[in-house]
Amino acid sequence: MAKKASKKKEVPEIQDSDTIEVYGARVHNLKNIDISIPKNKLVVITGISGSGKSSLAFDTIYSEGQRRYMETFGAYARQFIGDMERPDVDKITGLSPVISIEQKTTNKNPRSTVGTVTEIYDFLRLLFARIGDAYSYNTNKKMVKWSEEEIVENIFKKYHGRKNSSVGSISKRKKGTL
Numbered sequence: 001m002a003k004k005a006s007k008k009k010e011v012p013e014i015q016d017s018d019t020i021e022v023y024g025a026r027v028h029n030l031k032n033i034d035i036s037i038p039k040n041k042l043v044v045i046t047g048i049s050g051s052g053k054s055s056l057a058f059d060t061i062y063s064e065g066q067r068r069y070m071e072t073f074g075a076y077a078r079q080f081i082g083d084m085e086r087p088d089v090d091k092i093t094g095l096s097p098v099i100s101i102e103q104k105t106t107n108k109n110p111r112s113t114v115g116t117v118t119e120i121y122d123f124l125r126l127l128f129a130r131i132g133d134a135y136s137y138n139t140n141k142k143m144v145k146w147s148e149e150e151i152v153e154n155i156f157k158k159y160h161g162r163k164n165s166s167v168g169s170i171s172k173r174k175k176g177t178l
Contacts, residue, residue, distance in 0.1 A: 017039075017094060018038060018039050018040075018094075019036045019037060019038055019039060019094055020036070020037040020039060020061065020092070020093070020094045020095055021034075021035075021036050021037075021091075021092065021093045021094055022034065022035045022036075022037070022056070022060065022061065022089060022091075022092050023089070023090045023091040023092070024089055024090030024091070025055075025056060025060050025087070025088070025089045026088040026089065027055045027056075027059045027060045027063075027087050027088050027089065028052065028055040028059060029050060029051075029052045029055055030052045030055050030056060030060065033052075033056075035056070037061075039094065039096075045057055058100060059087060060087045060089055060092075061092070061095070061098070062098050062100045063084070063085075063087045064086070064087050064089065064092050064095060065095050065096070065097060065098030066084060066098060066100075067084040067085075067086060067087075068095065068097075069097050069098070070084055
């Protein structure tokens with residue numbers, strides 16, 4: 001995908017919305033490379049140590065995406081953030097807002113995922129709880145919320161004329177008190 005460019009080169013103006021195009025990246029050990037990365041795909045950047053994998057992913061693409069995002073803030077908010085340096089690159093097209101996860105996390109929990117590390121998992125749970133519909137895994141019927149009166153009424157309808165008993169405990173203290 002990457003190729004070494006000549007001294008003078010033309011930067012194409014045509015951009016494909018399905019790719020991120022990087023032209024003339026010269027960050028750290030990158031030597032004026034051009035690359036096209038497909039969007040909405042799992043992309044793996046591989047190479048030997050020192051070949052520029054992190055320079056391309058973090059110091060060029062992520063850095064430029066973060067800088068562009070910060071530019072959307074007003075001047076007042078930006079004064080607290082500070083200026084972000086533009087990476088040494090001729091042009092980057094097709095770049096969306098970006099997030100990055102540290103390569104070396106201190107969390108050693110094997111159940112950690114991208115969702116838990118970025119804390120987006122909590123927001124997704126809330127979103128699906130609010131907009132989703134719950135279904136019973138036993139009956140595949142949509143679950144509905146009943147009031148206390150509706151529950152009592154359904155019990156009397158279902159068990160009318162039959163002997164039954166309900167057992168439960170009554171707590172006199174509020175939850176969390178001794």
